[in-house]
Amino acid sequence: MSEPVQLFVTCLVNSLYPDVGKATVTLLEQAGYRVEFPFDQTCCGQPAFNGGFSEEATAMARQTLDVLDATLGPIIIPSGSCAAMIIQHTPELMVGDSEYVAKSGRVAARTRELTQFLVDNAGTEIVGADCGDCTTTYQASCHGLRGLGVLEQPKRLLSDAGVDPVPLDGEDECCGFGGLFSVKMPEVSTAMMDTKIKAIEASGADLVVGIDVSCLMHIGGGLKRQGSHIRTKHIAEVLAGESTGTSQ
Amino acid sequence: MTGGVTVKRDQFLGRVTSALRGAALPVVTGPDRAPVISFPDPVERFVAEATAVDTEVVRVPDATAAFDAVGAVFETNGVGSYVAWDDLEGVAPGWDEWRARSDYEQVDATVGRDSATRMNDQARMGAVRIGITTADSGIAATGSLVLCHGPGRPRSASLLVQSHIALLPVSRIVPSLADAMEQAHWDDTSNIAVITGPSRTGDIESILTLGVHGPRHLHIILIG
């Protein structure tokens, strides 16, 4: 019997981008894992945490810990941002509550961002990519990049899949999403987005790949409004190839 | 110290003490020493680093050659007066003799203490174009000079002039700033200047310009 992994899809994937979740399942199964989906999972609490709503964030983070700590095996998340929340910030939130400090430590130790897991832990061979003749570029998401050190893993997976990403000027510069920031400070958020879109256009890519649907939603929403032909796609969908449906 | 000032000091420090009781400072367990910097050939490194920051470096075998190099700077500048430190003979034996023989005039760098004399002296020093100093050390990692000012060692020689010439025996080159700071004569000086290249600014459109307030040219004559 193959090793189980626990899938935490994130609230955005659950409601807005379920195809990313499906693609993640495909990839993990291709890599030889038995995917389990802890059914009572909801939201890791990050939007509230970043906004300074620590009470609400703590409540959601505890709910997440309760669900995940009751399972076994690696916890895989198709998001650098939510993985960083669980690995780095949830333990900070639990300080003062020894039971949950212990839980958060155990859960954090098991948690991996998807591409990090595929490259660092599983050594996955990628079968192919669903891209047609597209030119891809990779936009690094800040929390995955700075919090977890995810940069080379997704690029390597894309190269292995035959869709070597073209260089993106300022790939490590924030796209301007930032959760509540994007609605509380829309002027700055979209100014940053415009810079990012210009860089994407200059790269010559027609597909922007990332590890976080949140950033891609922001960039993609801007591209769509500007009438651009450039699309955005989560890396799981690109790597899972034809074997799942695709979004957008 | 007046009573009022003492009270202020005590109140001030008292506020800091009570703030520290509630301070949420992070627990930091860093290294208790800095990384040690060293080079296989510190002199070579010094020359490379100094040159990289627009210092004009020449290396000469002995004092006589050093005087020729000093003379060349005078020729280029076409001036006759200069300000100099008193300890040049110590790093370049024969200096006093060379100085006496040369046509150049050493200006007395003393700035008076009363207001009027002071202004006069400052203006006088402001007109001098060349300054000649030794240096307490040279820093290989950065191509810097360390100058401890004091009696017979005016600040103006490396500050008000257009061209600053420093005579530096290679034996005074140390690997790092930390080494230089440890060696500096802190107890016998009111001012230590660590100088890394000629005065520069990038304030206007980040375009590099030399000599904005301090010397435009820094010449280091390495002896040995």
Added chain:
Amino acid sequence: MTSQPVTFRGRIQGAFDAGVPPAINKGARGHFQGRRNAEQAFPEMDGMRDRAREIRAHTLSRLDHHLAEFADAVERRGGNVFFAADAAEANEYIVGLARSENVELVVKSKSMVTEEIHLNDAIEAAGIEVVETDLGEFIVQLAGETPSHIIAPVLHKNRYDVGELFSAQLGVEYTDTPGELNDIARTYLRERFLGAEMGVSGANFGVVEDGAICLVTNEGNGRLVTSAPRIHVAVMGMERLVPTRTDLAVMLEVLARSATGQKLSVYSNIVAGPRRDGEPDGPDQFHVVIVDNGRSATLGSAVAEILYCIRCGACLNACPVYRHVGGHAYGTVYPGPIGKVLTPSLFGLEQWHELPAASSLCGACEEVCPVRIEIPKLLVELRKQSTGHMPLGIRTGIAWYSRIATRPRLFRVVTRLGGWMGRLLGRGGWMRRIPWLLSGWTDKRELPAPAPRTFHDWWSNRET
């Protein structure tokens, strides 16, 4: 303290309407790249930063002792120390000194803390002339503006602006060649240096064991201000101490690399008292004014770590928000990521609550900080203290979302309902206009509609 309009968003809009000068973005990126190159060329950088952080932590944890020891050491060297609880006390001391010494002209080198306490205004109000001597600050002063960057005050101006300013204000012939502009400033300012009775500087660091201050400049104006006039006054924020000479070396190793990518700034000028007997030149009086002005309150707060800051400006250069809005939008002397924490903690979160909110928490600031200040964490901390200023809709939304997300069955029902709504609202999967709370999103972006079926529902079907 405040420039108009009074809100951060208002100032940003103003800046965008006027057009944020491209020089800001270009300059910030240039310094950022310089820093990166310097880091790559210096294998010891990581260890040096660790050590620098440790020094700052150690110093602040015993700041009261260090301050007392520093003051004693300055006095032993013949200097005077004044402890100023706030801006008013600091200004009063300096202006009082200038008056009693019959000072008519003060020359200054660039200093954040003197901008913070508005020293120039106080000196001028006393009828005494004050001249900024850092080239950038001099330009800013001539233009009647405020600096837009910690270490590059005129990042917002180009050389044509400066050329016009000089010809209008100094009566010289117009030129836009940086070298010639430089010569004009040199000649003008040299006269001021040599004619001034008092020089005022900041202090990058105070060295406790030696009672010395260290002042870092590239132009040399710091050395002139502390050497030429009869009286030197150094104004220092109370947190800027390092215990030893060796510690000073560590801080200098990381400061210039972080600021501009230089290995060292051109002049690291260590001032240890007035000139001694037998010294040919230097000031006859040396005063250190140690300023609290909100720092002790910050030290006692949850964001005390911000006092580790050594004002290198690296976080500004790395910050995508700063690159887009420029320094003036922040409304105070401290712009950029560091300002978003420092300004509210020194001057009041109530007035400055927008600043911590103005961040995507991307972490670029923490990545470059030479003393590794966890700026995003501190921003979240300040957000915690100011959730009351969040729009009611967001507050209510978060509260409801949290209630739903802690009840898994309810969460599944609500998200399923969302899918149904998505089918009604989303044309082609996207929504163009959302009123109220999310209107800020849809002004310039489409928003994806919820998918018809949630992942939860897909998974349930898959299992059966």
